[in-house]
Amino acid sequence: MEIEGRDFMNTPPLKTVRFGGNVVATLAKFKQDAQIINWLQEFRNCVTQLSKDHEQLIYVALRLPWLGRSPAVVEEYLAFLSNLVSAQTVYLRACLKMVVSNFIPKRVKICEGGVDISDSDDDDENLPRSFDQCHQALQLIGRYVPSTSRFLVPILIENFPFVQKSSRTLECYVHNLLRVAVYIPSLRRDVLELIISRMLKLDVSAPRGEIEEVEENAVQQEMKGEQEEEGLFDMDEDVCSVKSSPAGTNVMVHPVAERLDTLMVVLLAFIKDMCHVNGCLDVERTKDLYKDLVCVFDKLILPTHASCHVQYALFYLCSFRLALAEAFLEHLWRLLQSLSHPAVLRQSAAGYMGSFLARANFLPVATVRACLDLLVPWLHLYIASQDSGSRAYCDITLHGPFYNACQAVFYTLIFRHRSILEGDMKKGLAYLQGLNLERIVMCQLNPLKVCLPAVTNMFAAITRKYQLVFCYTIIERNNRHVLPVVRSSVGGDCVSTNTNPLDSFFPFDPYMLKRSSKLIEPLYQVWEEPADTITTKRVRQCSDADEDDFLRGETPETKGVMGMTPGSYESHLHSPSSVGSPPISFLQRPF
Template identity: 35%
Template sequence: MSSVYSAKTGLSSILKAYSPAERERAKNIAINKVRFEIPKQKGILDAVEAVNAHNNFQPLNEFVAFLKETEISDNEFSQIMSDAHKLIYDLSPKFTNMVEALISLPWTKRQPAALQAYTEFYIDIMVAHNKYVEFGIPKLISLWIPADADESMWPNGTPIDNVKIELDAIHHLLDRILTAIPMSFEVVLETIENKFPYFKKATHVIAGYVHNVLWLTEYKPIFTEFVMQLLIQKLVVLDVNAPRSEIEETECEEDEDLEEENEDQEIFEMDDCQKSSGINQKDDDLLPMKHAIAHTLDICMEKMFNFLDTRNPYALNVTAEQRLQLNKFWKVLLTAFDNVILPSHNTHHVQFLLFYHSSFKNTIAEAFLQSLWDKIKNPNVSAVIRQAAVGYIASFLARAKFLPLQVLKYYLKELCDWAHQYIQRCDQYRQNGSLKANIVFFSLCQAVFYVIAFRSRDLTADRKSLLFLQSLQLSAIVTCNFNPLRVCLPAVATAFAGVTRAYQLAYCHAILERNARRKLATVYANDTATPEETLDTFFPFDPYLLKMSEKKITPHYLQYQASEAEEASVVATHMSPLRQRKRGDSEMCDDIDDFIVADKRQKIMELARSQEREAQFTYGLSPGFHM
């Protein structure tokens, strides 16, 4: 009896909950009722009139619900936008909910007539009521961000044709808004920064957003300085979260067994990584990086390199006026470097934007070096920045294949002159010789040693060059009271010692031996292995590990080529039985292999056997250090 009564009265709904299917049907019925109650042609007109004439918001709220819940056809969309356009000046802030609902309607995939109707309404509502700019522009820029499921539409961060057409409409609309409403510039700046995807998002999401941000500078160059600084900041975040050691480990997993088998040959990790990461294998260029964040950085760096290509002031068919504008871009890039990259610790790839741009013309490279040198000389610049500038100038002089030899010699002379003046000044005042108190001096000395060792083939090619090296008075630097070799990275110190001994420029080995004995004495005296006082240094233009974008760097990048005379001296480090290389050693440990030419290893080993006894003592210290 109770079941019959329940069936008649519908009270059974109290006893059991709606299933999801029933809930969806109820929702659709409600939507259809709203749709039925609001005529397509007069819905917005009646809703606005009810508010203005009778302060009745019910029709307005129902119409907003209709916009949010209903799938609207192109014809209906065009009619609604046309009706809304007629009411532009009536849509004061009390109609904010409805205006936001209208602006939020999907529009990029619609027919041209519907696109036109939306565009005209969007522009006129923003011009008539500036309040809506703060909502409208973020809504527009959010359309730059690819959906997580749209990976196939963004191969390597570049939109396919259909997506590009949609984005073109978005950028065209933003261009018109920026032209019509100058105050919108600030909103755009804030929105671009706030909408930037999290660095762990999918590659196509981040690269797609970068693509659109760069697109903005094409029609509004006024944003270039802000965009470059913002993008470099975001790339630095990617860079420091993709450490060189992690990239090497991820890319070199297949080579570990091979390295263990070839321990006697001392094939260093860096060379192995270069081979496995595609630096010498074009067939691997299209394969993504195995490290997810490194892959994202790789795609973004290629986009940035391509963007720099369009900003080359020395490209063909560039007019004098265009060259003047493009030269201003170099100052923008250099400012971004000074503000973001130079103060950043442990970046490995972003700085190659400056390296690549400097390759366009020697005058750009010289301007970059001069900017670094000005910071090094300026005592009002913080010691941290000066030390970083020393690292950049040393690494650039060593690695830039495009740099003329006379420029290399000029800066070596400048560096050495500064070191000599510093030594004389400090001897006069008997200054404290600690590492911390003289960090810039020690960093600069190591830079000189590194550049001379790395570019020894060019700097010893003829008698004139050897006379130049002699004029640097390297022996005075090496033998000064500061003893700069004691704090140098062992790989740099031993390589420099090999070059100077081969060409009788200075005699470093006795100093290296004395330094080694002192360190051993300190350890045994305290009965503890105390940390050695060594420069915390990195060489920012060490080998580039990203597969896809490295093709932009390789033609301009110098790999080490040792001169015949010092090879036997350098190999002693590698032949020492006291030297045990571990996979966990820092990356600069690998960079020592830049001082050995692979195809000459056998000959070097034969030459070194006679020197092995001396090497056991002179080069016995492990070159495991941090960059």
């Protein structure tokens, strides 16, 4: 090929070569390392001449199979990319798209039954090395073009795999996005926002009840099949069959839950590794990550109704240091009392506050009491402001944040009253009596009428035992009144009682995902059945003795719909290789 005089550069890109054909077609056929290296060296020598007129040639060069090749090919290709983006920034987007497209396993054709099926090559042994080379390329491009981050975010969004892709494909892409967030810190918030937005789509498509039903059915089917096998063969070896089956492992049977579990493992591992250096908590790095996650929480998680698992990323981060948990509670408290925020978000903030106080076992009693000392006086002030007004009656649309704050207090006391009373019963009782819960329960706004029945009944049982307030008279009076009803969505005259008029949910209800739960369970306060002296007959009607969650059946379930919370807006980092992540490091040394 004639380089002197750059003759082929001054002609259209379909320049013919010595033995027929054209440059583009010839380049596409080259497979040997030496051939590819020679062409890349030729391109580097005349990179300033590779203008927009030669984009077809450049696009062929960008499609060369350079990943996983010999070190010489990779080194030459990276040098070519560096020279290209430095001299011809018009190709920056094309180079970035090429690199990002390799963040997932390549597609391969599998012949099944005489039919070619395209699938991802999840078993590629070169995958970790290929990912490393991709990140080397991105770091090089970022070094030569400072504006890389501005062009990279839209490409990351555009190339995010469809959420119905395989768990491995999603895992690889998310893992690589988080690696990008390490060496380009300015993109971390955008990357977290992108990942969490996709995870929320999975989360709302897999309600707790649906996951539990699918998993229980799988276990029952296994047990049934096992019993049949034992009846036929009566062999000891058959007893071990359940251990090798999906329900007997950490794999979720529910397909959406399995994808979400995989991504939660990667995200939680990233959070842990970002916040720790050599096993010790790095306070400054942790604070920076907390700020990013809280921003994503406000923008995406808080407005999403009935998400089940994604919010546990912040729950997990707050467990690293008490100051983080207190900062999160303070943030929720500011949202709740802020009149500049929509009522629906204030209500959601109250739900998060109550659920976090109840379920985070790393919170000391002093923090729980401090939050109650904020919530309860606010309730009393609200009651005082309404008592003499024209709106002093039970109405969810008028007093939604108040009712959710009441439910948060009741829910917190249900879970935490024992820890408040432990140590010094006399002082604990004096504290609870000082909250003046009777005034809240007896006020004209009547919070017991709109709170979840399970919460109301359990709160009534506990306060009765300790003679704090007697709620049953009000509960019975409320039950005699006509409660709000909802008509059947399928039409007809069938109506049912609305037992959740607040449309509330508790974001930190029991965690259902198997693998990622290993990080959550040690931090989680499970529901403990009260003693017989507390549990009255009416409370037993609202609880399942064999379950963690006494609210079972009370909280709403979404049916694959992601949306804003119902209501009106008017009023050194290592990948988690032990759980199947790509065995590579998030943090890359400068190339």
